[in-house]
Amino acid sequence: MANIKSQKKRNRTNEERRQHNMAVKSRLRTYLKTAATAIDEKDAETVKKVLPEVLSEIDRAASKGVIHPNTAARKKSSLQRRASSL
Numbered sequence: 001m002a003n004i005k006s007q008k009k010r011n012r013t014n015e016e017r018r019q020h021n022m023a024v025k026s027r028l029r030t031y032l033k034t035a036a037t038a039i040d041e042k043d044a045e046t047v048k049k050v051l052p053e054v055l056s057e058i059d060r061a062a063s064k065g066v067i068h069p070n071t072a073a074r075k076k077s078s079l080q081r082r083a084s085s086l
Helices: 005-040 044-063 069-084
Strands: none
Touching: 005 044, 005 069, 044 069
């Protein structure tokens, strides 16, 4: 445990950011799973509705630094490629 006041605050903010990042990643995985399920079921109507939301969520996570920009680009590209096959 830290003795210095500023380090105690830093530990607190690090924990808050960690919790927030975990929530963002969890939400992102849920969106990705929903989109993947719709694509696998070849449900074009659902894919049209869900895909923009998923892409937006991926961009948001990348802009906040939760995931690396290249990871975001890779996930978006993969999803769009799979969706275009419908």
